Amino acid sequence: MINISLIVRTFVEYNLKKMQIEFYKYQGTGNDFVMIDNRSNSFPKEDTNLIAHLCDRRFGIGGDGLILLENDPEVDFKMVYYNSDGNQSSMCGNGGRCLVAFAKKLHVIDDVTVFNAIDGLHHASVAENGIVSLQMIDVADIKKTSDYTFLNTGSPHHVQLVDDLEHYNVKEKGAQIRYGELYGQEGSNINFVKKIDANTFSLRTYERGVEDETLACGTGATAVAIAMNATGATQATSIDLNVEGGKLVVSFDKKDNQFTNIFLKGPAEFVFKGTISI
Template identity: 85%
Template structure:
């Protein structure tokens, strides 16, 4: 069977996109999904995303990590899916869609920047050496000095598979402050089991964590990721973070078809 796919990237976080409104994609075939995400033998991507029908919103997002397993929310993937939905004429410039962590609102500007509302965050766990919070996916955030030369894959894997997070694991983020409103970020993503050029839920987590730690008083924070720049904004009241938005580019790369 021939499947048509689209390739999108958001600050270097890349995804295989498939329009599954007809329900023909074999969603439970973990090996197939991993193969499609393989950069040498397949299409290549940090994940695969299905756009599906939803009775109450514009569409449903079904996200798989590159290991083939369905996973928690992906912020950059969500932004790319919004751009994909517009390309398919499913939406125009604003949308409401459903994902694994609930309802999301998003807008897409004329310059292609997508602003995606993330879940509210009320529980931010601060320890002496890291912060842990869930922004649709679990995230460990810690400050490091020499971020540019830091071994993200080795150190990230060590924490991800360590005693701290057990079998489920966590995404691991390493952060360095640039100025009062800007931070640099590198992320080790579970399910990819490597550093990615960008992580949307990770950028969201890093921004909130830095505010919670008192490293910044800003409620609009710039994140320099390996693949570009993201902006995270939020409202904060009584330690709760609401109206959380992740903003950045979401770009179509190419389309094609592959036999499965």
């Protein structure tokens, strides 16, 4: 005879043993992230398979990356960023902007903040209309060739002007450069760019760690703006960037090929929250 009560009790006990994770989903111009409040340090952050699972769009929550908000002894909070492959990665500009919006939602900050990330301290602010402005690291070392420009804006970026950006095979061409001899094992993010007018550019980005085109890339938009100024494609110091998921603005000060006071600006929006069993 089947013991129904035993089956039910076993099922309940099994599910009680599973960890319940509360998460929030945010997106910035289509760059989407799983956000987790880890101020209690309870998230198993070394479990790369778990992080990749949570970012999986079919079997998990889905996102271009996962971001932990953690305590920091000296500033408002700490940002810990993982690519969708589960590995901790370099700075993510749109992720940083979304994390600022998340911190505001949690009442960790008001409208102005300083937080710590893998590339150092970042100042940021949230406007009344929800636009988040994030200060990026200074840039001085820029490699310029006749075919492309390379620079690091918190993450490494290859910037290349192309014809017919709208129909360009970003995934195929981006992967060829990312895995080619040019950048070795570490690789680089790859940005393909089209000039629209004196201070406007469109771009599409292949992101390493995602290993595909994303709808936006904040450090990529920053890299494109600086690269276009550094190579003479524009004289503007406030540049509009059309990405697949919307519009971003990058502004900076320039003196003797040194780029400082760099700000990445754009929307950062809450999508939904939930819990998932692991």
